[in-house]
Amino acid sequence: xxxxxxxxxxxxxxxxxxxxxxxxxxxxxxxxxxxxxxxxxxxxxxxxxxxxxxxxxxxxxxxxxxxxxxxxxxxxxxxxxxxxxxxxxxxxxxxxxxxxxxxxxxxxxxxxxxxxxxxxxxxxxxxxxxxxxxxxxxxxxxxxxxxxxxxxxxxxxxxxxxxxxxxxxxxxxxxxxxxxxxxxxxxxxxxxxxxxxxxxxxxxxxxxxxxxxxxxxxxxxxxxxxxxxxxxxxxxxxxxxxxxxxxxxxxxxxxxxxxxxxxxxxxxxxxxxxxxxxxxxxxxxxxxxxxxxxxxxxxxxxxxxxxxxxxxxxxxxxxx
Amino acid sequence: xxxxxxxxxxxxxxxxxxxxxxxxxxxxxxxxxxxxxxxxxxxxxxxxxxxxxxxxxxxxxxxxxxxxxxxxxxxxxxxxxxxxxxxxxxxxxxxxxxxxxxxxxxxxxxxxxxxxxxxxxxxxxxxxxxxxxxxxxxxxxxxxxxxxxxxxxxxxxxxxxxxxxxxxxxxxxxxxxxxxxxxxxxxxxxxxxxxxxxxxxxxxxxxxxxxxxxxxxxxxxxxxxxxxxxxxxxxxxxxxxxxxxxxxxxxxxxxxxxxxxxxxxxxxxxxxxxxxxxxxxxxxxxxxx
Numbered sequence: 038x039x040x041x042x043x044x045x046x047x048x049x050x051x052x053x054x055x056x057x058x059x060x061x062x063x064x065x066x067x068x069x070x071x072x073x074x075x076x077x078x079x080x081x082x083x084x085x086x087x088x089x090x091x092x093x094x095x096x097x098x099x100x101x102x103x104x105x106x107x108x109x110x111x112x113x114x115x116x117x118x119x120x121x122x123x124x125x126x127x128x129x130x131x132x133x134x135x136x137x138x139x140x141x142x143x144x145x146x147x148x149x150x151x152x153x154x155x156x157x158x159x160x161x162x163x164x165x166x167x168x169x170x171x172x173x174x175x176x177x178x179x180x181x182x183x184x185x186x187x188x189x190x191x192x193x194x195x196x197x198x199x200x201x202x203x204x205x206x207x208x209x210x211x212x213x214x215x216x217x218x219x220x221x222x223x224x225x226x227x228x229x230x231x232x233x234x235x236x237x238x239x240x241x242x243x244x245x246x247x248x249x250x251x252x253x254x255x256x257x258x259x260x261x262x263x264x265x266x267x268x269x270x271x272x273x274x275x276x277x278x279x280x281x282x283x284x285x286x287x288x289x290x291x292x293x294x295x296x297x298x299x300x301x302x303x304x305x306x307x308x309x310x311x312x313x314x315x316x317x318x319x320x321x322x323x324x325x326x327x328x329x330x331x332x333x334x335x336x337x338x339x340x341x342x343x344x345x346x347x348x349x350x351x352x353x354x355x356x357x
Numbered sequence: 358x359x360x361x362x363x364x365x366x367x368x369x370x371x372x373x374x375x376x377x378x379x380x381x382x383x384x385x386x387x388x389x390x391x392x393x394x395x396x397x398x399x400x401x402x403x404x405x406x407x408x409x410x411x412x413x414x415x416x417x418x419x420x421x422x423x424x425x426x427x428x429x430x431x432x433x434x435x436x437x438x439x440x441x442x443x444x445x446x447x448x449x450x451x452x453x454x455x456x457x458x459x460x461x462x463x464x465x466x467x468x469x470x471x472x473x474x475x476x477x478x479x480x481x482x483x484x485x486x487x488x489x490x491x492x493x494x495x496x497x498x499x500x501x502x503x504x505x506x507x508x509x510x511x512x513x514x515x516x517x518x519x520x521x522x523x524x525x526x527x528x529x530x531x532x533x534x535x536x537x538x539x540x541x542x543x544x545x546x547x548x549x550x551x552x553x554x555x556x557x558x559x560x561x562x563x564x565x566x567x568x569x570x571x572x573x574x575x576x577x578x579x580x581x582x583x584x585x586x587x588x589x590x591x592x593x594x595x596x597x598x599x600x601x602x603x604x605x606x607x608x609x610x611x612x613x614x615x616x617x618x619x620x621x622x623x624x625x626x627x628x629x630x631x632x633x634x635x636x637x638x639x640x641x642x643x644x645x646x
Contacts, residue, residue: 089450091457140631143392143453148628151579155624162617265575269461276454310465316458320451321443 051189055182063181067253069294070188071246075271076278076286077195078242083272084280085208086235087215088138091268092149095156096126096243097250098262102160104248105173105257115178116187119248126244127237134236138229141218157263172258175251188249195242196287203283211235212281266309270297273312276319279326288327363491364609370493372604373501374559374566376508378577379584379596381555384511387528387591388548389445394456395436396581397574398463399553403429403560404569405467408476411564418481418565422503426558433553437546445545460574467571475568482565500562507558508597511551515593524548528591580607583627589637598638 055063075097083089104122107113113121133152140148160167167173178184202208213221214228222228251257270293278289293315300308323330331337382396393399403425410421436459444451482496515521526534527544535541563569580603588599603623611619630637 087450089454136628136632143449144631144635146450146453147392147582148631151582151624151627154575154579155621158617158620162615265461272454272457306469307465309468310462313458313461313465316454317440317462320455320458321440324447324451 048193052186055185060181063185065294065298067181067185067188069290070185070192071250071253072270072274072290072294073192073287074188074195074242074246075267076274076290077192077199078239079271080199080275080280080282080286081202081211082235082239084275084282084285085202085211085215086232087218087281088232088236089142089146090149090239091146091272092151092153093239093243093271094263094265094268095149095153096130096240097247097267098153098156098160098259099129100126100244100247101251101257101262102167102173102247103244105175105251106166108175109173115248115252116183119187119245119252122248123241123245126240126247130237130240130244131233134233135229138232138236153263153265153268157259160259160262167259170258172256172261173251175255175257177255178252181253184249184253188246191242191245191249196283199286200283207231207234215281266312269312269316273315273319275326276316277326279328282326282328285326285328292327360612362489363493364612365605366488366491366493367497368605368608369601370497370501370604371608372601373504373508374562375580375584375604376597376600377504377555377559377562379581379588379600380508380511380593381552382581383585383588383591383593383596384515384524384528384555385548385552386585387593388524389441389452389545390449391441391445391452391456392449392582393549393552394453394578395460395463395574396552396556397576397578398460398467399429399433399556399574400560400563400577401467401569401571401574402432402463403557404564404573405471405476405560405571406557407561407564408478408569409471411478411481412476418561422558422561425561426554429557429560430550430554432557434546434550436553437549441549442542442545460578464571464574471571473571475570477568478564494566496565500566504559504562507555511555512593512597520547524551580623583623585637586627586630587637589639592637592639595637595639 051066054066075093079090079093082093100119100122102122103125104115104118107118107121108115111118137145137148137152161169163169202211210221210226210231213224213226214232218228247262251262254261274289274293275286276289277293278285278287293312297308297311300311319326328337332339378396378400382393385391385393385396406425406428407418407421410416410424411418416424440459441452441455444455482494482499485492485494486498487493488498513521515525523534523539523544524547526537526539527541527548531541534544560569567573584599584603585596586599587603588595588597603626606626607619607623610622613619614622
């Protein structure tokens, strides 16, 4: 119950924020929302399904370019164009997922990393469409509030979706794939179909928010669209919070956003390396993230909601 | 016909340097099943250190090569001993994440030290030499010769010396190696050092050919991954053959399809091998699927 009140208060605070305050905080929160979306999306495929992707900026960049081109050539309104960018990312993710998810572990990670580099190279090389390294310009957005609410709704959607996922049969099946894919297959879980579904699901958020990011910057070029720094930050956030947890990505995104903002202001030379230091520290010191530490210390209930409820259910009578 | 011969020759020359880089990467993978994501940054640091020594301090090229290779070797040894050793026995994705984080830390350290711009090594082995009626770049010829020489030297070390045999033993059967009295952890430090040394040397050799920058690692590490996947994970000879092959494919692909899509060809090759022949041309029977 407290969790619901706390969550409601957080959402209400976020909803009134742009009505009462200056543009700096709004701008900061837009970037926070952006990373919440990216972190939760990455969490679906890498946290729950166990397929660590080093190339999810592919979908971010595809969404960014898709939405920008739709706005420039088809004169679509930005919201519709961003949805279109998301659809494009899904359309690319589906065949890619079928191929890439045959790779396991490190090979999937490296394959995805290479893929992002290829998309970046194509964005550079296909100059007729993307104007290569010059980039594409959009009319600047003077009022950031519509963008703020659109990204906020998307971020909230990702949190709720993950909460549903964590409590669903689908989510548990994904966890089974993560823990032992061959075992899951042997138990009758249709692993390929579910993995592809998770992969496509994890491309939606980056695809749509890529468009939002292009609107926010009113500019897109290949290094921005397929930036390894975006990838790194997302991964650091989810690892820090805890992979495959409902609240971990939110905690990670919030803590690291504030940290990055502080570092950016005081020590701009080192802030890019901070993501690397955080990942190294998490891998070495708390590989299951802050959420696992919080559970161990007793600040949070142990285990998953579904499993807790299953365990609390009165046992079935031994003899029928 | 002349162009074809020149393309093949240039591809082969480029491949020789990839071999030096990729053999070290594959050696590391073979011994500890860790894919060193930071291998490209070893190369970048090698190249930039080389430029600093040769251009900044007037050190002769070959002396700089030895100094940088030694420094990167020590660096690799310490990195393994201090950090990566702790996750060697964990899930492979943890060691990959750790080397990934090391890679980004090194990129940013490189930008702090050398700035973000490109640095060349003008005046070292410039010009070209006629070979069999073709004009080949002197820098590429020298780099190729030294790179293949070093790769061969390390091969000889692995094949003949006691230490090399210990490395191969840990690579093939770590438990048996341990009970036979080989200190597996020390062998792992040493292997990482050897890999760092080879990548650092490859970086110095590359510096006269291409302008170097702290972010060049990502471009080359993908090529090195492609090489060891095509050649076969964990196979030293496989990486050598794969590197020469990839060099040729890259140069001819770039000539036929343009630079952008030429690079994409390499990637298609890598994914194709991962999917249909995960053990590569000569690899261990492992792991990709």
